[in-house]
Amino acid sequence: MNEFHRLVLQCRPGFEKEAAAEITDRAAEVGIYGYCQLESQSGYVLFTCPQSGDARVVVDKVDFGSLIFIRQWMACGDLQHLEAGDRIGQLSALLASYPDCIELWVEQPDTTEGRELVTFCRKFGSALAQFLRKSGKLVKSRRAQALRLQLFVLAGSEMYVGVAPVVNSAPWINGIPRLKFPKQAPSRSTLKLEEAWHWFVPVKQWDERIPLGGTAVDLGAAPGGWTWQLVNRSMFVTAVDNGPMNDELMESGQVTHVTEDAYQFFPEKPVDMMVCDVVEKPVRTAIMAADWVLGGYCREAVFNLKLPMKQRYQETQSCLSLIADRMAEAGVAYELRAKQLYHDREEITCILRLL
Ligand SMILES: C[S@@+](CC[C@H](N)C(=O)[O-])C[C@H]1O[C@@H](n2cnc3c(N)ncnc32)[C@H](O)[C@@H]1O
The missing domain is CATH 3.30.70.2810 (Alpha-Beta Plaits)
Structure with missing residues (x-):
């Protein structure tokens, strides 16, 4: 029994x-x-x-x-x-x-x-x-x-x-989703964004939420693994990073490289998706993602929170609570999800969007 x-x-x-x-x-x-x-x-x-x-x-x-x-x-x-x-x-x-x-x-x-x-x-x-x-x-x-x-x-x-x-x-x-590393992608990180989409975006919603021909901002983009995924969806991407972007990716004509601080950059027009893979204090990235979504700069944000060596569960909870508090103050309905992906290491990946 x-x-x-x-x-x-x-x-x-x-x-x-x-x-x-x-x-x-x-x-x-x-x-x-x-x-x-x-x-x-x-x-x-x-x-x-x-x-x-x-x-x-x-x-x-x-x-x-x-x-x-x-x-x-x-x-x-x-x-x-x-x-x-x-x-x-x-x-x-x-x-x-x-x-x-x-x-x-x-x-x-x-x-x-x-x-x-x-x-x-x-x-x-x-x-x-x-x-x-x-x-x-x-x-x-x-x-x-x-x-x-x-x-x-x-x-x-x-x-x-x-x-x-x-x-x-x-x-x-x-x-563990079995994803194949795309040979043309400039870094292995590319699989993080693809895996995040598989966890967070139901297949039926891909065309609406990651629209072919849509617009995106990639914060901390170099060398371009995440940008590659966006370009692979035929999106037009603003890649923000002081570091160099992959040449072939730039030749696609769909990427504009901006050498600015990811935490100071905001787009002139709202984009479909903001993604962020900057190695920073997680709380700083959490605040920035909330600013983007509440400010209407993007329809949704996919961002990585790099976890500290200790108190990783507590740090995760406090970052997510901070976002939840901001959303509650603004009185908006939202979706916030987080997952430690197979392709994540000492980090978790989150998605935030208004409903
Ligand atoms: C983990 S890598 C990103 C890898 C990228 N997602 C990929 O798939 O190829 C982090 C990047 O963030 C950039 N970075 C770090 N701090 C930054 C900041 N304040 N503003 C813009 N970029 C920053 C670094 O130059 C680095 O290229």
Whole structure:
């Protein structure tokens, strides 16, 4: 029997404390008070709830889209220890007690050891999916509350077996979108902006919110990885940076390079999107993003907050609260979301826009 008294929460290795603080706060908001177990650099946190079923309450009631440091989650029970041989047979009694699911994902921690398990996970997942289809546990229905069966594998003999609501969990295995680095892009940072769009902008809204032929300002743009993404959307970009921009990008004719201080620059006409990847104190960037959106200089802002070495969760909360306070003072409806992206390091990426 699975008691669904535990959550497995995946995060960037090194950010386990932040993920633990986040789930503790967010679960408390829905009345679940549990405790965390974590190992530094493991890429995941366990959150144990007081009663069976509590973990299902958390994944149902807490909005996954509002989580920052948690990349993927699932409600589960105790760690399953399996012996070599018929592992599926050993899991079958447990799986029989599970609700029906519409798909199966087999995941592992985003660590060197975790990545070594990828081939095992793929093979085990395909054999298990076949077994589940035959036994009627994997069903086709696409109900709004559909569940996904998730395995979180620590070793061939050790795994957590859980569930997550399909619409309230990461839309990619391990919470990592597989993006291909575009060869022409001048820096690897380019993938940060692309990933941010995938997390924050529903596909159906791309044409309206990142409009082809639209306008953008890129603050701290050099050498041009983020500008490249905007130009790739056929946008006209003002790139603000004292440093040099990539020549090929400038030859596109869609980029105007301005050598000014990013924190003093404001466009003459409102733009569709402002993006900012300047390495600065996060609070300064947060204030600037609020100024841009409230001042009507852009329809939305995507900005990176570089986190300090210590008190990273607290710093994140205070920057986001500061923006929320500014929006509340102005009496406007807005969307503010933040995520530590797979392509982010000691930083998080945010989006802010008026509704
Ligand atoms: C992390 S890099 C940006 C990388 C860029 N997003 C890309 O994808 O290629 C940060 C940039 O911010 C610029 N920068 C730092 N402080 C700045 C300021 N006050 N005004 C304008 N640019 C600044 C730096 O020159 C640097 O090029």
